Structure formats: C-alpha cells, structure tokens
Amino acid sequence: MMSPVVSTFASRKAGALPEIVTESLAGDHPLRGSVLILGNFDGLHVGHQQLVHMAHGLAGKHPVSVMSCEPHPRSFFATQDEPFRLATPSAKRLLMAPYGVDFIYSPRFNRSFAGMSPAEFVDDILVEALGVRHVIAGPDFRFGNKRSGDMRMLSELGALRGFGVSIAPEVAHAGIRVSSTLIRTAIRSGDLRGAARFLGGGWLVETRRRADGSLEMHPDLCKPRAGRYAGFPERAGYQPDRIRIDITPEGGFIPLSPYPLQSAPEMWRLETQD
Ligand SMILES: Cc1cc2nc3c(=O)[nH]c(=O)nc-3n(C[C@H](O)[C@H](O)[C@H](O)COP(=O)(O)O)c2cc1C
Ligand SMILES: Nc1ncnc2c1ncn2[C@@H]1O[C@H](COP(=O)(O)OP(=O)(O)O)[C@@H](O)[C@H]1O
Structure with missing residues (x-):
C-alpha cells in the first residue's frame, strides 16, 4: 500500500476533504493549473494510488485533481443490471483526502x-473549464464520444494546446493488473481479504439506516455474498476491535456487537470474511 501523502499545494490544509468541482473554475480560481488524473475512479485502489503519487511528483506546489463523473458512466450506459459500485460519492472524498487530492472533477455524465x-473534451473541459497544467492516465484510458479518443490522441492534443500528458505504468499484484473489475469479483465471491489487498486497506462501505433503525448497505454498492464478515465503523481517531458483521442477501448490514453511534451516512470498513 502507498503511504498517504500531504499535498504541497499552498492553499490546502493537510487531511482536508477534496473539493467537488462539477462545472468550471473561474479564470482566477486557485484550483486552475492542476495536474489532473483521468478515469472513472470508482474508489482508490492501489493502481490509482500510484497515479496520485505520480501526480504529486509532477505538481509540486500546484493542485492535484482526479476526474470521477457522476453517475458512473456504466450506470449511464446501463451496461450493468446488478449494483457494482465500490465507492459512493461521500466515500470517494474520504478515500482521497489522505492522498492529498485537492479536488475531484465530478461533472454530470449525461448525454451531452x-x-x-x-x-471538444480537451478544449472545453481540460483547457477552458479546468485550465489543467498536466494530465495523467493509464495506457488503456479512452475518452470522448464512443470512446474514440486514446492516449496517443490526448498526447497530440496536449502538445497543441499547451499541457503535458503522461501515461502511467501499470500496477500489478501477483502478475495481475489491479482493476475495479477484479475487486468487484473478489467482493461478490465474499473474498473481502483479497479485495482489501487490492484496495490497500479495508473496503469503505456507506450504510443507511432503515425506518426500523437497522442498517443496510447503500443500494448502489456491489453486494458481497451473504455471510459473516469483520470490520469496524470508520471514525477519525477511533481504533476499535474488529466487529463481526452479517450481510444478508438483500444487503442488510448487521453488526453483531454494540458500536458507537454515528450520524448518517455511516461509514464502515470491511476487512475480511469471518
Ligand atoms: C468526454 C467523454 C465522453 C465519453 N463518451 C463515451 C461514449 O460515448 N461511450 C462510451 O462507452 N464511453 C464513453 N466515455 C468513456 C467512459 O467514461 C468510460 O470510461 C467507459 O464507458 C467505461 O468503461 P470502462 O470502465 O471499461 O473504462 C467517455 C468519456 C469521456 C471523458
Ligand atoms: N492497475 C493500474 N495501474 C495503473 N493505472 C491504472 C490501473 N488501474 C487503473 N489505472 C488508471 O487509473 C485511471 C482510473 O481508472 P479506472 O478506469 O477508473 O479504473 P479501473 O481500470 O480500475 O476500472 C485510468 O487512467 C486508468 O488507466
């Protein structure tokens, strides 16, 4: 696991949650001129963490940012009929804070x-709306209508428009490229220990309180196979023992020992199967 970093961007407080930018940054906004990492970023697995470190190396005192559209493009294209997300919007901010991400560019992923x-993406978004200094993505990154743009095209457009483009080396674990798909497969099969290895720590799960006071997993999240797991409530400065948690086929989330109440949304770390 990569160690968390503190950004050297002058206007940022250590550990602060990243800002969320949904539209554009005004011409004099301090977050213009960032190093932006491109992708979907459904969470922050060890491959993604490597990209953030690379971004800090390039950014120096300038901001570091991550693109993560909402809804997830897969929901927009409706290619998935079962819940698949690894991170809710609130979880993404919590996950990225210790890595010194200054803002998440989170536009609405809609038809337009x-x-x-x-x-158009390069001119209207990267140059006009965000004023990026540099962008980073893995070699497989595709963008634009029908995924027609690739990293080669992005490098050419960057050279013309005056920003840098870096292709990140792939991060593998035991010879397999770490990916969100791999982590979803581990979670669905109940292998939370395997998922935690690729995530660089326990899986951050947002729960909701039902009318009867019981908890359930956020309905957009990937569902682990029903069974008994172990984890703890995510709370700053709180280092509890692991609690056993039963997850039902419907996503019911049942801690088996008492735990300190927290206000909604309640975040938990699931670390392992029991
Ligand atoms: C501006 C922009 C437009 C995009 N348009 C499309 C599109 O029309 N069709 C598509 O499948 N992906 C499009 N994408 C790519 C998606 O963001 C996303 O990466 C992909 O659909 C999800 O597949 P993946 O998880 O396998 O990468 C676009 C991305 C960007 C940044
Ligand atoms: N294992 C990895 N090694 C290096 N870069 C990666 C890795 N996994 C994802 N990336 C890069 O991180 C960015 C976000 O990836 P994304 O598509 O959201 O994740 P994933 O590929 O895990 O679904 C993209 O630029 C992608 O190329």
Whole structure:
C-alpha cells in the first residue's frame, strides 16, 4: 500500500476533504493549473494510488485533481443490471483526502457530456473549464464520444494546446493488473481479504439506516455474498476491535456487537470474511 501523502499545494490544509468541482473554475480560481488524473475512479485502489503519487511528483506546489463523473458512466450506459459500485460519492472524498487530492472533477455524465468529441473534451473541459497544467492516465484510458479518443490522441492534443500528458505504468499484484473489475469479483465471491489487498486497506462501505433503525448497505454498492464478515465503523481517531458483521442477501448490514453511534451516512470498513 502507498503511504498517504500531504499535498504541497499552498492553499490546502493537510487531511482536508477534496473539493467537488462539477462545472468550471473561474479564470482566477486557485484550483486552475492542476495536474489532473483521468478515469472513472470508482474508489482508490492501489493502481490509482500510484497515479496520485505520480501526480504529486509532477505538481509540486500546484493542485492535484482526479476526474470521477457522476453517475458512473456504466450506470449511464446501463451496461450493468446488478449494483457494482465500490465507492459512493461521500466515500470517494474520504478515500482521497489522505492522498492529498485537492479536488475531484465530478461533472454530470449525461448525454451531452458523453457526446463530446475528444477535441471538444480537451478544449472545453481540460483547457477552458479546468485550465489543467498536466494530465495523467493509464495506457488503456479512452475518452470522448464512443470512446474514440486514446492516449496517443490526448498526447497530440496536449502538445497543441499547451499541457503535458503522461501515461502511467501499470500496477500489478501477483502478475495481475489491479482493476475495479477484479475487486468487484473478489467482493461478490465474499473474498473481502483479497479485495482489501487490492484496495490497500479495508473496503469503505456507506450504510443507511432503515425506518426500523437497522442498517443496510447503500443500494448502489456491489453486494458481497451473504455471510459473516469483520470490520469496524470508520471514525477519525477511533481504533476499535474488529466487529463481526452479517450481510444478508438483500444487503442488510448487521453488526453483531454494540458500536458507537454515528450520524448518517455511516461509514464502515470491511476487512475480511469471518
Ligand atoms: C468526454 C467523454 C465522453 C465519453 N463518451 C463515451 C461514449 O460515448 N461511450 C462510451 O462507452 N464511453 C464513453 N466515455 C468513456 C467512459 O467514461 C468510460 O470510461 C467507459 O464507458 C467505461 O468503461 P470502462 O470502465 O471499461 O473504462 C467517455 C468519456 C469521456 C471523458
Ligand atoms: N492497475 C493500474 N495501474 C495503473 N493505472 C491504472 C490501473 N488501474 C487503473 N489505472 C488508471 O487509473 C485511471 C482510473 O481508472 P479506472 O478506469 O477508473 O479504473 P479501473 O481500470 O480500475 O476500472 C485510468 O487512467 C486508468 O488507466
């Protein structure tokens, strides 16, 4: 696991939650001129963490940012019929804070955003709306209408428009490229220990309180196989013993020992199967 970092960006307080930017940054905004990491970022697995470290190396005193559209493009294209998300919007902010991410660029992924050509994305978003200094993505990153833009095109457009483009080396674990898909498969099969290895720590799960006071997993989250797991409530400065938690087929989330109450949304770390 990568160690968390503190950004050297002058206007940021250590550990502060990243800001959420959904539209554009005004011309004199201090978050313009960032190093932006491109992708979906459904959470922050060890491959993603490597990209954030690379971004800090390039950014120096400038901001570091991550693109993570809402809803997740897969929901927009409705290619998934079962819940698949690894991180809710609140969880993403919590996960990225210790890595010194200054803002999350989180535009609405709708028909007009998806319909932009690669050149429009570069001109309207990267240059006009955000004023990026540099962008980073893995070699497989695709963007623009029908995924028509690739890293080669992005490098060419960056050279023309005056920002840098870096292709990140792939991060593998035991010879397998770490990916969100791999982590979803581990979670669905009940292998929370395996998922935690790829995530660099326990899986951050947002829960909700039902009318009867019981907890359930956020309905958008990938569902672990029903069974008994172990984890603890996520709370600053709180280092509890692991609590056993039963997860039901419907996503019911039942801690088996008392725990300190927290206000909603309640975040938990699931670390392992019992
Ligand atoms: C501006 C922009 C437009 C996009 N348009 C499309 C699109 O029309 N069709 C598509 O499948 N992906 C599109 N994408 C890519 C998606 O963001 C996303 O990466 C992909 O659909 C999800 O597949 P993956 O998880 O396998 O990468 C676009 C991305 C960007 C940044
Ligand atoms: N194992 C990895 N090694 C290096 N870069 C990665 C890795 N996994 C994802 N990336 C990069 O991180 C960015 C976000 O990836 P994303 O598509 O959201 O994640 P995933 O591929 O895990 O679904 C993309 O630029 C992608 O190329």
